[in-house]
Amino acid sequence: MDKKPDWMTAEGPPWTKGEAHVVYANPWLKVTEFEAVAPTGKPALYGVVNFQSLAIGVLPLHDDGTVTLVGQHRFPSGAYSWELPEGGAPLGGDPLDSAKRELVEEAGLAARDWRQVLTFELSNSVTDERGVGYLATGLYPASGTPDDTELIRLARVPFREALAAALAGHMTDMITVALLLRAYHMAREGDLPPALTQAML
């Protein structure tokens, strides 16, 4: 579906942004408070979080139907989290370069085949964070330099087990959940090689 469907072309009036005050900034994010006016005409204070990078997620899918997951402690939740390899890409750069770097840094893997399979906004009522998700196949070992704030553990598990863990609420990272579901969709729709589909499902 290259063209937007017709029902998407009807659009209502926008928000009016109003006066803006930057209230916080660091190298990764900026927070701005706006004296906004809603499409309904109602004045509304609006705090927006701008992200300084694009979110990247990679599903490394091995020929035998397994996936490589990474484990790390997440600062905001204070919890240990198993996820797909993820990271940030510079805005305006080629996100595929960043995806390749994250995969080798976090999972020690390179891939012969890359497909961008998801495009998303993560929390679009409050942030402008956007991201892309990749399916990486034709995997082979590679060595990279780990990020100096990341201490990563690895697990290689059957695709169905990873998907089941996500749907049971044991893996809650949304990029992970969505990419696993997308790979399931591709397998069921015949968008993957038959042998790989059989190994996954």
Added chain:
Amino acid sequence: MDKKPDWMTAEGPPWTKGEAHVVYANPWLKVTEFEAVAPTGKPALYGVVNFQSLAIGVLPLHDDGTVTLVGQHRFPSGAYSWELPEGGAPLGGDPLDSAKRELVEEAGLAARDWRQVLTFELSNSVTDERGVGYLATGLYPASGTPDDTELIRLARVPFREALAAALAGHMTDMITVALLLRAYHMAREGDLPPALTQAML
């Protein structure tokens, strides 16, 4: 899968939070800067965005295999966005009550059957925003009071067309993308009534 799989039980060391400074707060979010120490031992300034509500998404799936989508202008992106009905639930409350309210407020619908089908963290390296996704079936018209900052348009479209629009990048809201893929998964796995599955696929 009620029990966590064994590979998830291996955990590495945590971040150390260090001194905290609240740098911004409004009724919806709070931003705190921490003088943190990474699991690797490296000092790292960390800005965390705390959300004051739980994200809620609802997939209203009609008996004829169509879904109801809502269109609205999103402030952070400055763009018009077609999505599933979504909103925020008070932390500590029953998110299902909020889901029911959002569905009637935004889509003018009530549902006989509710299933919580997704649990997620939206951007877990920077925020603590969590959310849940529902599948609502057995739909019937209902009337609610719209939120005074929302001007909503409605579209009722075949499930496959909504899913195709999401996968083509025309609908990028992540809760929408993930819930549509989850419903596809449920249909393919036999988790929905056969007549509904047939109407969807």
